[in-house]
Amino acid sequence: MPRRAMPEDGRPRPSTIRDVARHAGVSVATVSRILSGTYPSAPATRGKVMRAVRELDYVANAHARGLAGVRPKSVAIVVTSVVSPHYAHVAQGVQDQAVREGRLCIVGTTGGDPERELATVRLLREEHAEAVILVGNIVADDAYRRRMAGYARALAVAGSQLVLCGRPPLGDDVPAIVVEYDNTGGAYAITSHLLSAGHRRILFLGRRPGYTTPEARVAGYRAALAAHRVPHDPLLEVDGTMERHEGHRMMRERLEAGPRDFTAVFAGNDLIAAGARQALRERGLRVPDDVSLAGFDDLPPAADIDLTTVHVPHEELGRTAVRLALENATPGAAQHVMLGTHIVVRDSVRPVGQG
Amino acid sequence: MPRRAMPEDGRPRPSTIRDVARHAGVSVATVSRILSGTYPSAPATRGKVMRAVRELDYVANAHARGLAGVRPKSVAIVVTSVVSPHYAHVAQGVQDQAVREGRLCIVGTTGGDPERELATVRLLREEHAEAVILVGNIVADDAYRRRMAGYARALAVAGSQLVLCGRPPLGDDVPAIVVEYDNTGGAYAITSHLLSAGHRRILFLGRRPGYTTPEARVAGYRAALAAHRVPHDPLLEVDGTMERHEGHRMMRERLEAGPRDFTAVFAGNDLIAAGARQALRERGLRVPDDVSLAGFDDLPPAADIDLTTVHVPHEELGRTAVRLALENATPGAAQHVMLGTHIVVRDSVRPVGQG
DNA sequence: TCATCCCGTTGAAACGGTTACATGAACTGG
DNA sequence: CCAGTTCATGTAACCGTTTCAACGGGATGA
Numbered sequence: 001m002p003r004r005a006m007p008e009d010g011r012p013r014p015s016t017i018r019d020v021a022r023h024a025g026v027s028v029a030t031v032s033r034i035l036s037g038t039y040p041s042a043p044a045t046r047g048k049v050m051r052a053v054r055e056l057d058y059v060a061n062a063h064a065r066g067l068a069g070v071r072p073k074s075v076a077i078v079v080t081s082v083v084s085p086h087y088a089h090v091a092q093g094v095q096d097q098a099v100r101e102g103r104l105c106i107v108g109t110t111g112g113d114p115e116r117e118l119a120t121v122r123l124l125r126e127e128h129a130e131a132v133i134l135v136g137n138i139v140a141d142d143a144y145r146r147r148m149a150g151y152a153r154a155l156a157v158a159g160s161q162l163v164l165c166g167r168p169p170l171g172d173d174v175p176a177i178v179v180e181y182d183n184t185g186g187a188y189a190i191t192s193h194l195l196s197a198g199h200r201r202i203l204f205l206g207r208r209p210g211y212t213t214p215e216a217r218v219a220g221y222r223a224a225l226a227a228h229r230v231p232h233d234p235l236l237e238v239d240g241t242m243e244r245h246e247g248h249r250m251m252r253e254r255l256e257a258g259p260r261d262f263t264a265v266f267a268g269n270d271l272i273a274a275g276a277r278q279a280l281r282e283r284g285l286r287v288p289d290d291v292s293l294a295g296f297d298d299l300p301p302a303a304d305i306d307l308t309t310v311h312v313p314h315e316e317l318g319r320t321a322v323r324l325a326l327e328n329a330t331p332g333a334a335q336h337v338m339l340g341t342h343i344v345v346r347d348s349v350r351p352v353g354q355g
Numbered sequence: 356m357p358r359r360a361m362p363e364d365g366r367p368r369p370s371t372i373r374d375v376a377r378h379a380g381v382s383v384a385t386v387s388r389i390l391s392g393t394y395p396s397a398p399a400t401r402g403k404v405m406r407a408v409r410e411l412d413y414v415a416n417a418h419a420r421g422l423a424g425v426r427p428k429s430v431a432i433v434v435t436s437v438v439s440p441h442y443a444h445v446a447q448g449v450q451d452q453a454v455r456e457g458r459l460c461i462v463g464t465t466g467g468d469p470e471r472e473l474a475t476v477r478l479l480r481e482e483h484a485e486a487v488i489l490v491g492n493i494v495a496d497d498a499y500r501r502r503m504a505g506y507a508r509a510l511a512v513a514g515s516q517l518v519l520c521g522r523p524p525l526g527d528d529v530p531a532i533v534v535e536y537d538n539t540g541g542a543y544a545i546t547s548h549l550l551s552a553g554h555r556r557i558l559f560l561g562r563r564p565g566y567t568t569p570e571a572r573v574a575g576y577r578a579a580l581a582a583h584r585v586p587h588d589p590l591l592e593v594d595g596t597m598e599r600h601e602g603h604r605m606m607r608e609r610l611e612a613g614p615r616d617f618t619a620v621f622a623g624n625d626l627i628a629a630g631a632r633q634a635l636r637e638r639g640l641r642v643p644d645d646v647s648l649a650g651f652d653d654l655p656p657a658a659d660i661d662l663t664t665v666h667v668p669h670e671e672l673g674r675t676a677v678r679l680a681l682e683n684a685t686p687g688a689a690q691h692v693m694l695g696t697h698i699v700v701r702d703s704v705r706p707v708g709q710g
Numbered sequence: 711t712c713a714t715c716c717c718g719t720t721g722a723a724a725c726g727g728t729t730a731c732a733t734g735a736a737c738t739g740g
Numbered sequence: 741c742c743a744g745t746t747c748a749t750g751t752a753a754c755c756g757t758t759t760c761a762a763c764g765g766g767a768t769g770a
Contacts, residue, residue, distance in 0.1 A: 012512050016756055027720045032758060042718060057509065062481040063427070064756035066418030067725045073478075074461075082437060083447045085655075092438045095464045099471065104478050106429075107462040109450045116454065123428075123459050126417040154412060157367050244658070274659050300440075303599075304629050304656055330366075371726055382750050387728060397748060419726035422755045 015056040024052035035060070066128065071159065074098075075131040075322055076106040076124050078117065085299040086269075086314060090135050090165060093318025101326055103130070114147070121151050125158045131325030133318075135165040137213035137242070145170055152176045156332030161325040165317055168212055175332035179321045179339070183213055183296075186310035186341035187220025188227075190294050191266060193308070193343055195228045198352035199264035199292060205250045205276055206268025207237045214242065214268050217296060221266060236261075242268055244301075247275025255283050263352050264292035270302045270309055273348075277305055288350040298344050306347040313339050370411040379407035390415070421483065426514065429453075430486040430677055431461040431479050433472065440654040441624075441669060445490050445520060448673025456681055458485070469502070476506050480513045486680030488673075490520040492568035492597075500525055507531045511687030516680040520672055523567050530687035534676045534694070538568055538651075541665035541696035542575025543582075545649050546621060548663070548698055550583045553707035554619035554647060559592045560605045560631055561623025569597065569623050572651060576621060591616075597623055599656075602630025610638050618707050619647035625657045625664055628703075632660055643705040653699050661702040668694050 021028040026045060033039040034049045052058075066072045077094045079087040091107060098105040106129060108120040117134075124132050132155055138144060152162040152175045162176040169178040194202050204221050208214040218237065225232050238254065240246040247267060267273035273295035277287050287293045287305075295302055295309035302309045316339060324335060376383040381400060388394040389404045407413070421427040432449045434442040446462060453460040461484060463475040472489075479487050487510055493499060507517040507530045517531040524533040549557050559576050563569040573592065580587050593609065595601040602622060622628035628650035632642050642648045642660075650657055650664035657664045671694060679690060 014512050014514075017758095018756080028757080029720060029722095029759075030718085033719090036758085040718075045718080059477060059480045059513075061422070061483070061756055062478075063418040063421035063483065064725090065481075065758075067416070067422050067727085068756080068758040069725065070758070072418070081447060082450060083440070083443045085438070088438045088443050091462075092436060092464070095437060095462070099464065104475075104482065105462055107446075107450070107460055109447070109454065120459075122414060123417075125414045126420075127459065128416070128418065157369050158414075159369075278659070301655065301659055304633075304659055372728095373726080383727080384729075384751080385749060388749090391728085395747070400748075416726055419755090420728080422757085423726080423728045424755060425728070 014061070015058050017058070017060070019056055020049065020052045020058050023056060024048040071130060072128055073102060074104040074106055074127070074129045075133065075325065076108065076127070076129040076160075077133040077135060077318070078108040078110060078120055078124075079135045080112045081109050082107065085271075085301075086297060086312075087135060089299065089314030090318040090321075093315030093320075094133060094322055095318070096315065097319040097322035101322070103322075103326075118147075121155070124160070125154055128158050129160050130331075131161045131163055131322065133163040133165055133321045133325070134167070135317075136167070137211055138167055139210045140168055140212050141210070145174075148176065149174045152332070159331050161328055161331040161333065163321045163325050165321050166213065169336050172334055175334050177321070177324050177328065177333065177335045177337075179317055179324065179337050181312055181317060181339045182341045183216035184220040184223070186296065186312070186343070187217040187266075188224045189220075189341075190296070190308070190310050190343045191221045191224035192228070193345075194264045194266060194292060194294060194349060195224060195230060197264075197292065197349055200230055200352075201233075201262040201264070202236065203254070203262040203265045204237045204268070205240060205247060205265060206242055206272045207239045208241060208268075209239075217268055240268075240272070242272060244271040244275040247272030248279045249275070251276040251279035252282070255279065255285075260285075260291075262291075264349070265294070267293065267295045270295040270297045270299050270307060273307055273309070274301045274305055277307075288348050292349040292352075294349060302344075302346070308346045308348045309344055310341050311344045312341055369416070370413045372413070372415070374411055375404065375407045375413050378411060379403040426485060427483055428457060429459040429461055429482070429484045430488065430680065431463065431482070431484040431515075432488040432490060432673070432676075433463040433465060433475055433479075434490045435467045436464050437462065440626075440656075441652060441667075442490060444654065444669030445673040445676075448670030448675075449488060449677055450673070451670065452674040452677035456677070458677075458681075473502075476510070479515070480509055483513050484515050485686075486516045486518055486677065488518040488520055488676045488680070489522070491522070492566055493522055494565045495523055495567050496565070500529075503531065504529045507687070514686050516683055516686040516688065518676045518680050520676050521568065524691050527689055530689050532676070532679050532683065532688065532690045532692075534672055534679065534692050536667055536672060536694040537696045538571035539575040539578070541651060541667070541698070542572040542621075543579045544575075544696075545651070545663070545665050545698045546576045546579035547583070548700075549619045549621060549647060549649060549704060550579060550585060552619075552647065552704055555585055555707075556588075556617040556619070557591065558609070558617040558620045559623070560595060560602060560620060561597055561627045562592045562594045563596060563623075564594075572623055595623075595627070597627060599626040599630040602627030603634045604630070606631040606634035607637070610634065610640075615640075615646075617646075619704070620649070622648065622650045625650040625652045625654050625662060628662055628664070629656045629660055632662075643703050647704040647707075649704060657699075657701070663701045663703045664699055665696050666699045667696055 017028050017031050021031045034041050075098050110117040155162045164178045238250045240250045295307045298309045298311040372383050376386045389396050430453050465471040510517045519533045593605045595605045650662045653664045653666040
């Protein structure tokens with residue numbers, strides 16, 4: 001049973017390095033150096049100290065350590081929500097790498113609200129984390145760029161490295177690390193896959209002008225059409241957000257609006273694909289017999305519905321973000337990395353006419 | 356552009372409360388008091404200080420504040436993995452409540468490894484978070500109980516409140532808050548639902564002796580059978596973990612082993628249900644036409660596959676954990692709360708004989 | 711025998727806040 | 741006009757750790 005000092009109010013107080021020093025009969029400086037382990041010391045002293053540490057169940061006070069100038073061992077990730085599979089997987093990658101490097105991980109959610117993002121970054125500035133990783137799809141307008149530039153500079157002053165994950169770079173003057181993945185390439189590849197199966201009328205679900213991720217995916221879709229010399233019909237692009245119920249809505253409205261004028265569907269992500277598939281089934285249309293369907297992300301719902309989709313290296317995104325941030329000894333560096341994507345063929349696409 | 360002190364090495368250093376005091380022409384005590392807001396001050400002084408704070412872009416140093424005896428504004432949650440939907444939803448609830456109460460949230464993952472759990476709790480002890488929330492299914496053996504009792508006492512000394520979420524209580528001598536949900540009641544209700552539809556041979560997938568969550572669900576299943584005077588056949592309980600691929604394996608092996616001897620399936624959770632459903636389809640059996648299927652959790656895959664299941668208040672679990680921990684001014688209190696569950700009827704159960 | 715060196719150890723000064731206590735100015739009432 | 745009171749602000753101690761500069765003492769070399 002560890003002995004601890006008991007102040008007057010009766011509640012025990014954590015043992016300090018002073019308690020350990022007294023218990024071992026040495027000075028606090030000696031204890032500190034022996035625990036940090038990077039300094040020579042007599043084996044006998046070391047033994048005494050370690051025994052005292054065990055007997056008092058001593059752990060260092062992270063705040064005192066942080067104050068004394070040792071960089072706190074923590075990284076932070078800020079996402080819209082942790083229940084969204086994309087963010088969850090990136091967060092898992094961040095976690096993995098953080099644990100591997102002996103760091104704690106702070107997670108903040110914003111619900112997509114810039115006010116909450118600002119408040120979170122403020123709290124993280126107080127915390128002096130080693131890295132602050134911002135994840136996700138955004139509108140890359142001027143206000144956004146200014147906000148990020150502000151974050152980057154403020155965080156650099158606090159000794160933290162800003163990392164943008166799955167977002168476009170801001171320019172060389174902004175000290176941020178950017179870790180992207182190839183949205184346009186993936187969309188190009190899977191659209192080509194549909195085109196190779198003979199589809200010419202491919203519905204795109206989930207356009208969202210201004211937002212970088214869906215825009216990049218639409219760009220890949222259009223580029224593939226152009227490369228195959230298939231005319232681009234703007235009416236085949238449907239606007240909506242990247243949620244399941246939106247996929248359902250977009251498909252339902254389309255089917256109610258008139259006769260079906262497409263043979264395949266490229267959903268902006270797997271959630272939209274799942275919703276669209278449900279709407280199709282509700283109208284008696286089966287995937288892939290009546291309509292071919294492709295998604296984007298390769299996240300859990302995809303396997304359940306046998307969806308051909310684009311694999312995104314979510315966890316590697318998180319791991320890379322942490323790795324680069326910690327490699328970069330001097331906070332405030334700029335760097336840009338793009339990770340690849342590839343298509344995963346399951347059973348949701350069939351050659352046209354073989355329904 | 357905020358002015359900041361520039362040490363010799365050329366990198367700016369964050370401005371301190373001293374810089375603000377000098378800039379505003381007051382003492383640091385005044386600045387501290389005005390910023391904490393809990394003390395009277397002259398409007399003129401207040402204005403000067405706030406202007407200095409803005410001009411210097413000052414944020415307090417969380418470590419210094421923590422060291423000076425102010426409880427750091429943070430709660431921690433420890434889960435097996437953040438990609439698992441159950442944990443993700445609980446974590447979301449914790450996040451929500453943490454933000455609402457102005458706290459930062461630290462998230463640790465253990466991958467189910469007690470070593471990593473121990474290391475994480477150690478780091479959190481150093482951090483002096485207000486609450487440490489441990490989530491999830493475990494083997495409640497003696498070693499586990501001792502470990503938790505140790506955590507609870509060590510954390511209480513550090514000023515943190517231990518909260519166990521979705522786990523059974525440990526006994527009144529262990530200072531931990533327990534927030535549970537009604538596994539047995541939910542399993543009882545959904546088994547009764549199947550029984551009311553005329554099913555008598557109900558396969559249970561995902562038994563796992565020793566683990567508290569599946570054990571509680573099996574108990575509810577058995578209790579419902581007994582209440583309806585339906586004989587309990589131990590051969591209808593299949594062992595397996597709570598993952599999708601395990602659901603697929605259990606069902607596949609069962610179907611390969613001999614003729615089908617059940618009309619309904621109660622899967623230990625929605626993931627198992629999703630895997631089992633796939634295995635059924637691979638053998639040409641449709642849900643609910645040929646086989647009725649029920650799950651547990653009401654998480655994303657459930658809606659995709661139209662699964663009748665038991666709703667678990669995941670997010671409320673997380674919110675409640677934070678709320679109770681913060682309400683409890685003195686860390687080291689024991690308390691026990693049980694949240695209710697209820698069934699959600701979709702389209703995966705059909706009266707027996709109406710296939 | 712004495713100066714020199716090295717090793718292990720120590721005392722004390724940061725680090726950046728909070729807060730109990732001291733101080734002084736401006737009011738109030740007799 | 742002065743003692744007493746109130747209010748705003750300043751002074752300084754303290755939180756627990758790291759680290760620099762100094763120090764004691766045994767071994768070494770001259």
